[in-house]
Amino acid sequence: MNTFVRLSKAGYYADFVFYPIFLLMLAGVAIARDTPAAWLLWVLLCVTGVAIWTLLEYGLHRVAFHHIVLIRKLHDLHHAMPSAKIGTPTWVTGALICGFLLLPLWREAGFNLASGLTCGLAAGYLWYVTVHHATHNWRTRPNSYLHRAKRRHATHHHSQQPCNFGVTTVFWDHIFRTVR
Template sequence: MKAVSIEHSKVVYFADFAFYFAAVVLLLGILARFAPRQALPGVVLAVIGGVVCWSLVEYLMHRVIFHGIEPFQRMHGEHHQRPQALIATPTALSAVFILLLVWLPATLLGGVWLGLGATLGMTAGYFAYGLVHHAMHHWRPRGAWMRQRKRLHALHHHAAQQNYGVTTSLWDHVFRSYQ
């Protein structure tokens, strides 16, 4: 039986970036155009909360699931073996997770505007993660922040039990996995 692969063609791989860019622009446009003025402070907090929550989800998914649970560990191992391969979570899967685990509960708990705000924050975080991770493996870093992110990620690829954060080291410091 052939193992499931998360390696994609160039078209499928880059379509993920286009999809999430469009989702961020669409959510931002809906909120800017239709959210009531009195809801905007809460929406802004929901967006910020979504981004912060994304950073924790990014860390936990990478550390706990991709480095600890089969078959995800094996699939993620492909990325460690071939870091420039076009390996990513299928767009349909990530979109369904965002809808079911972010938008639906946030909307049920906080209403449509806070739900959309939290979804925008998580989606923007996921999009930023994808861009940063791609850049680490395919582009020459220009700024100090990106050079630092790339250096820490390279250390992770050589010692997989440290530096799980891609977009931030905050949670590596909190959970003592920073090196």
């Protein structure tokens, strides 16, 4: 099971190739199909999707990654080896996003709504994997957004007390009082 999350170099960086292409394709098709009035709604849906992602990121990390037995074991591996190429394979996250979000929403509510929300959530996920990669692998400029994220996430890794579950934003940690 551990081999599932221990990725090859290509597997680890696949998110950074697949998701930008996926986002551009969805946005391109939405622009081509819709009228300018519908584009505004699409942008609003996209922003909503990003906001939903930040809550999902917090909830998944706090509950699933730290409490659901099998997932916790895999996440513990990342806590033990923070810089190792450990992650969820792109084909898994891509299949989950398409199978449980894009396609059902498209069928029920049309392409504009489905692609707007999916783009927002997928952009949020890409934001998360990028910031998380940066926190463990990049040198960051003091007082920058990435530096604060890095310090916050380092505290999550090393604190005895469960805290700082948000990677991209500290907002939900403030709301649920888990910030340190």
